[in-house]
Amino acid sequence: xxxxxxxxxxxxxxxxxxxxxxxxxxxxxxxxxxxxxxxxxxxxxxxxxxxxxxxxxxxxxxxxxxxxxxxxxxxxxxxxxxxxxxxxxxxxxxxxxxxxxxxxxxxxxxxxxxxxxxxxxxxxxxxxxxxxxxxxxxxxxxxxxxxxxxxxxxxxxxxxxxxxxxxxxxxxxxxxxxxxxxxxxxxxxxxxxxxxxxxxxxxxxxxxxx
Numbered sequence: 001x002x003x004x005x006x007x008x009x010x011x012x013x014x015x016x017x018x019x020x021x022x023x024x025x026x027x028x029x030x031x032x033x034x035x036x037x038x039x040x041x042x043x044x045x046x047x048x049x050x051x052x053x054x055x056x057x058x059x060x061x062x063x064x065x066x067x068x069x070x071x072x073x074x075x076x077x078x079x080x081x082x083x084x085x086x087x088x089x090x091x092x093x094x095x096x097x098x099x100x101x102x103x104x105x106x107x108x109x110x111x112x113x114x115x116x117x118x119x120x121x122x123x124x125x126x127x128x129x130x131x132x133x134x135x136x137x138x139x140x141x142x143x144x145x146x147x148x149x150x151x152x153x154x155x156x157x158x159x160x161x162x163x164x165x166x167x168x169x170x171x172x173x174x175x176x177x178x179x180x181x182x183x184x185x186x187x188x189x190x191x192x193x194x195x196x197x198x199x200x201x202x203x204x205x206x207x208x209x210x
Contacts, residue, residue, distance in 0.1 A: 009035035020182025098203035111207030
């Protein structure tokens with residue numbers, strides 16, 4: 001059953017984990033929630049939905065959060081091409097603090113954040129890796145565990161998704177094992193005072209402020 005959308009401002013995210021991470025961060029930082037967080041059911045569907053949303057007559061703001069995966073520049077070029085075709089004036093590269101701009105004629109506001117930090121390849125779980133507390137004792141053990149099975153070719157995951165395996169291994173060893181990412185933020189397993197997280201919150205506020 002589709003979740004009802006209430007606002008003319010949308011934050012488009014790739015999946016359910018992303019959605020609940022943002023809901024948890026908004027709650028933790030008291031971000032004024034005047035926007036819908038939309039689970040687009042995958043990056044391809046997000047990229048397909050994005051230009052359709054831009055054409056909606058009642059839309060005021062669209063934020064896009066998408067994984068860089070293995071090619072940050074290619075992901076940015078795809079998004080910036082859509083924006084350029086819609087009349088936005090975009091920079092050659094995504095800013096380190098995320099993109100926020102307004103259409104010169106319609107005034108529609110756009111925000112883009114490419115996970116994990118607009119600067120390196122990766123995904124949501126790489127962003128979460130930045131939030132693991134400094135000098136955490138379990139993280140190197142989790143890394144060693146993954147390296148051990150990789151050296152023996154026992155890993156079922158692709159190396160491109162290693163960060164997913166790492167984060168969920170680490171979460172399996174917390175006080176309440178295996179909690180989803182959003183709940184793990186709420187339970188303070190992650191340090192959301194991290195610089196990268198604060199940049200994301202600032203981008204979110206800049207994008208959706210009136």
